[in-house]
Amino acid sequence: MEDFNSAYFADIFGASALNLALNAEIAKFYAEFTELGFHFSTKKAERPQKTLDKFLIVSYKVTVMPVNTQFSIAVHIMAGLGYHAGTDATSTQLANSVNTSPSFVRRVLAKLSRAKLVNTTTGKTGSCSLAKQPKDISLLDIYKAVDAPKAFAIHDYPEQKACMVSCAIKSALNTVRDKTQRSLEKSLGDISLADVVKDLPR
Secondary structure, rough: OOOHHHHHHHHHHHOOOOHHHHHHHHHHHHHHHOOOOOOOOOOOOOOOOOHHHHHHHHHOOOOOOOOHHHHHHHHHHHHHHHHOOOEEEEEHHHHHHHOHHHHHHHHHHHHHHHHHEEEEEOOOOEEEEEEHHHHHHHHHHHHHHOOOOOOOOEEEEEEOOOOOOHHHHHHHHHHHHHHHHHHHHHHHHOOHHHHHHOOOOO
């Protein structure tokens, strides 16, 4: 498999077209997605310039505005453990359910373990199980355990001093986000893992 590093992308796009910092960010993005099971062509002959231009734009936007799915993946993992309550599961089994890599699942499990939501054992026979009954675990517990992002992100573009909207919009959006966040956390706190498991077919 190709080594997706900054030098590799500099070689493809040219140092003048893409600075080294951006090359490194794209390399990191590709490495993470490769680990999750995505595969990318590494043959330059298959990359006409027109395609490269689109690829560069899409890669840049995805790199700087990633979608964080750790919360939904954590709920998936916890629901899997709750669905088979009383039975331990390995990270490989859980990864097969999520359709991702065992190493990624183990990173999520480590956060859930620190929050005392799961019990884990290490070694060749390592496995994990819920530390509490599903009815005693709220989605808010899981949300906080994996440091999920706030309800929405506020852009960090510099303000334009000549525009009143530009100067004040971030403060206004902060107020909206705080209100939305409180509502989100209240809703998650009212939903238990048992509620989620109950909706899964048997």
